[in-house]
Amino acid sequence: MQPMRVFQLLEDLEPFRSARANLLRYNGKDYVLTGEVVRVHEYLGSHGDRGDRGYAFLSTESELWEVASGVFQQVTGYAG
Numbered sequence: 001m002q003p004m005r006v007f008q009l010l011e012d013l014e015p016f017r018s019a020r021a022n023l024l025r026y027n028g029k030d031y032v033l034t035g036e037v038v039r040v041h042e043y044l045g046s047h048g049d050r051g052d053r054g055y056a057f058l059s060t061e062s063e064l065w066e067v068a069s070g071v072f073q074q075v076t077g078y079a080g
Contacts, residue, residue, distance in 0.1 A: 004055045004068055006031050007040055013048040013067075017041075021065075024053070042067045 006024040013019040018041040024031040040056045041064045055068045
């Protein structure tokens with residue numbers, strides 16, 4: 001399994017579907033947008049709203065970004 005990355009949804013994510021998301025990076029203080037947009041695929045049955053964050057990894061088997069845990073954080077004041 002590839003290293004986990006934090007993502008922020010650019011659109012709503014329905015259970016067992018996919019959505020566009022921006023990968024984030026840690027700058028030593030907070031996670032910041034990278035401008036690297038990917039499609040995350042959700043196989044766990046959870047959902048997320050635009051602006052929510054979660055963990056994903058690039059699967060070596062499917063070659064898709066897969067959500068590794070439920071979407072976990074709504075960002076207040078999201079303007080993306």
